[in-house]
Amino acid sequence: MKVILSRKGFDAANGGCPSPILPDGTLLSLPIPSEDRDSYADLSCRGLNYAELLGQLRPGKSFSYCHVDPDLRPGLRTAGTAGWKPAFGQTDAAQGVLSNAGVEQGDLFLFFGWFRQTEQGPEGYRYVPRGGDFLRGGDLHVIYGYLQIGEILTDPEKIAQYRWHPHAGGELLRHRANALYLPTERLSWNPEKKGWGVLDFRADRVLTMENRPRGTWNAKPFLMPEHVYGNRKNSARGEGLYYAGIWQELVLEESEGLLAWAGSVIDGPG
Numbered sequence: 001m002k003v004i005l006s007r008k009g010f011d012a013a014n015g016g017c018p019s020p021i022l023p024d025g026t027l028l029s030l031p032i033p034s035e036d037r038d039s040y041a042d043l044s045c046r047g048l049n050y051a052e053l054l055g056q057l058r059p060g061k062s063f064s065y066c067h068v069d070p071d072l073r074p075g076l077r078t079a080g081t082a083g084w085k086p087a088f089g090q091t092d093a094a095q096g097v098l099s100n101a102g103v104e105q106g107d108l109f110l111f112f113g114w115f116r117q118t119e120q121g122p123e124g125y126r127y128v129p130r131g132g133d134f135l136r137g138g139d140l141h142v143i144y145g146y147l148q149i150g151e152i153l154t155d156p157e158k159i160a161q162y163r164w165h166p167h168a169g170g171e172l173l174r175h176r177a178n179a180l181y182l183p184t185e186r187l188s189w190n191p192e193k194k195g196w197g198v199l200d201f202r203a204d205r206v207l208t209m210e211n212r213p214r215g216t217w218n219a220k221p222f223l224m225p226e227h228v229y230g231n232r233k234n235s236a237r238g239e240g241l242y243y244a245g246i247w248q249e250l251v252l253e254e255s256e257g258l259l260a261w262a263g264s265v266i267d268g269p270g
Helices: 051-057 090-099 170-174 257-267
Strands: 003-007 019-021 034-041 086-088 108-121 122-128 140-153 179-183 196-198 249-252
Touching: 003 257, 051 122, 086 090, 090 179, 090 249, 108 257, 140 257
Parallel strands: 003 108, 019 108
Antiparallel strands: 003 249, 086 179, 108 122, 108 140, 140 179, 140 196
16 A cells, blocks of 8 residues: 655645644644635634634735645535535646556545644634744644545546536646546545544644754654655755655655554554
8 A cells, every 4th residue: 555645735835824723623724725616715614714714814814715625524615515525636747646656546645734733812713822832833744634545537527526626627627637536435444434534633643853844754764765756855954854845745655664654643543
């Protein structure tokens, strides 16, 4: 089984702020701004409207439409979506990476992004001030969701049946390299769990090395370049692991410790 670390949600160039870790531990990944049909005002999680939350976290900044992908949270759209199913879409160079690396049925996506803790303030949610405890006040790369691949759709007619998904319409649907990844019903190694889902905050789901910039990770052996598809190198200055550049998909070949780690991220320490 290959494991794909897939970077998603707000970043410095798309959205410009971290996704919030809510006080109850919810990892609320913010979909990047786009010209797709979903608007932030139409999205809600645990009673929190995304547009209102963004207005609290980034006062004076206006957000309109967004790219909901991966689409893993049931009931996210306030208007509802009849027949909704979870899915993840990819295209262009990032899809080329997945295809060329031989990503296939049974492989596992672990979705991560830029997160920061939040707290309730007098005018709503706000980011916890930086400093102090690393996990409490730091900028972090955190794994927030997963999808074990059950099927990969490349036929536009089949993809179009997932009409609520951004890759099922418009320019993306007509793109030659468009693909939609559907999950297994249950995890292959743990049938008690769904083959897809979102995760809450936990320290072992943090990739970032303590007291380092968010893109510098703990240098676990199975994350090192010799186990990664493509010509990757460790660009960290000093300790840790850093993969430079703008990239979305990091494909990890199976190696000692990888599957045990991936399983523990989802299931909890064994």
